[in-house]
Amino acid sequence: MGIKDRGRVLPASDMTSGPLAKRLLFFALPIAASSILQQLFNSADVAVAGRFAAPGAIAAVGSNSVIVGLFVNLFVGLSVGANVVVSQYIGQKRGHEATAAVHTAVTFSVICGLVMMCIALALSRFMLELIDTPEDVLERAVNYLRIYCLGIPFIVPYNFCAAALRAMGDAKRPMYCLIVSGLLNIVLNLFFVIVCGLDVSGVAIATVISNVVSTTMVVVILCREKGDVRLELRRLRIEKEPLRHILYIGMPAAVSSVVFSISNICLQSAINGFGSAAVGGMTAAINFENFCYFVVNAFAQSAVTFTGHNYGAGEYGRCRKIMRLCMVEGMLGTEALSLIFVLFSSTLIRIFTVVPEEIEYAMIRVDYILPFMFLECTYEITGSSLRGMGRSTMPALFTVIGTVVFRLIWVYLLFPGTENLVMLLIVYPISWALTGGLTLVYYFVVRRKVLPRGSN
Numbered sequence: 001m002g003i004k005d006r007g008r009v010l011p012a013s014d015m016t017s018g019p020l021a022k023r024l025l026f027f028a029l030p031i032a033a034s035s036i037l038q039q040l041f042n043s044a045d046v047a048v049a050g051r052f053a054a055p056g057a058i059a060a061v062g063s064n065s066v067i068v069g070l071f072v073n074l075f076v077g078l079s080v081g082a083n084v085v086v087s088q089y090i091g092q093k094r095g096h097e098a099t100a101a102v103h104t105a106v107t108f109s110v111i112c113g114l115v116m117m118c119i120a121l122a123l124s125r126f127m128l129e130l131i132d133t134p135e136d137v138l139e140r141a142v143n144y145l146r147i148y149c150l151g152i153p154f155i156v157p158y159n160f161c162a163a164a165l166r167a168m169g170d171a172k173r174p175m176y177c178l179i180v181s182g183l184l185n186i187v188l189n190l191f192f193v194i195v196c197g198l199d200v201s202g203v204a205i206a207t208v209i210s211n212v213v214s215t216t217m218v219v220v221i222l223c224r225e226k227g228d229v230r231l232e233l234r235r236l237r238i239e240k241e242p243l244r245h246i247l248y249i250g251m252p253a254a255v256s257s258v259v260f261s262i263s264n265i266c267l268q269s270a271i272n273g274f275g276s277a278a279v280g281g282m283t284a285a286i287n288f289e290n291f292c293y294f295v296v297n298a299f300a301q302s303a304v305t306f307t308g309h310n311y312g313a314g315e316y317g318r319c320r321k322i323m324r325l326c327m328v329e330g331m332l333g334t335e336a337l338s339l340i341f342v343l344f345s346s347t348l349i350r351i352f353t354v355v356p357e358e359i360e361y362a363m364i365r366v367d368y369i370l371p372f373m374f375l376e377c378t379y380e381i382t383g384s385s386l387r388g389m390g391r392s393t394m395p396a397l398f399t400v401i402g403t404v405v406f407r408l409i410w411v412y413l414l415f416p417g418t419e420n421l422v423m424l425l426i427v428y429p430i431s432w433a434l435t436g437g438l439t440l441v442y443y444f445v446v447r448r449k450v451l452p453r454g455s456n
Contacts, residue, residue: 015169015309016091020318021325024302027171028329032298034175036291048189048203059276060140060200063133065283066268068148071116074258075156078112079163081250083301084308084387085242086167086229091312098228101242103235105160108243113156120149131269134276140200147204154215161218164229166305173221181214249387252396263404266411270424274361278421281361284352288341288366292334292373299330299377300384307388316451323385323443330381335374342370364421372429378436382443389450394442402435
């Protein structure tokens, strides 16, 4: 089995030898690029809704963002378990176990996707009413969410299949899949909204179709792969031991992501209280935050994959260096992109909306959140390094404390009565700093025990 890198094939053990800085960067860049491209295409949903659909469409799509994020974060969190387990098996040269883990992960993802689709369809209106979606956009928001939910059985397998490819060092082909499906998404958005006049329903239909395409492509790639991560549909089944390891790593990550999303839902409920213009403005600004987060996440994915390989191979000294390099590169990349968005925000926001009140709300969010997004690296990359070493529970717990419990206290005890949007928004950077501090302290405690200085 090999790892594709800049057009040539490298052995899987290449992650456990040689210089790290450049290799981590070239592994992270395709992940960041694929996520940013995907967000560009998702942003096209917002832009088409805001510029070409009926008034209020951007708020209808934006009202769903935190709920969609809840589902996506759950799937991505679970797929972290597949990435770590396959990475460690490859690092330990346990090919048979790696093959079993891939087939178990894909089978599990299909079952999860179908179950979650049914649950989401049944609860779509309830969830939107729960977060106080403005009445004037509620019905359109419900239609969007119900159609989007039909794509969940394809979104989940994509994340698990992409995790399997990244576990063997291939971050490029998942990106290519997203490029193709994303371009299709833009074309279909314009067709369904402008030509067919389907409003927000057209945006949702385009998203579902593009998800089907990206999943089909990544499954075909895995089926044609050589070596231990090759997917054979006739061998799809769940094996107890690989599933236990995947859930042991993935469940804490998924739970932390879900409760993190729940805290965002509570914040969205508070934002909804400012009216549909605020919802529209926040939706426009969140696009820039997503771009910056994907840089953070790319280096977090690099940290978990490289740490999994090296920890499995007993290269503990490299594990220390991986975390340090990912943190430096991740922070620099995130802050550079954040500052670009801050400097050109007044122009960029108008891509999504030309409504003056929505622009005003968007600018407030940009000024108080984007400059501090580098703080997310402190817990995302640190937590990923710990998960690569098989320690997933405590990072999840710190995420719950810092970004959920603290935010809920802020929203329900400190914010009420102020009617000040800035007072609500500053909870983001404060909670990032708190979560990062807790996770870093725990990392150094663990590192002292399992990654002693002078180790290989």
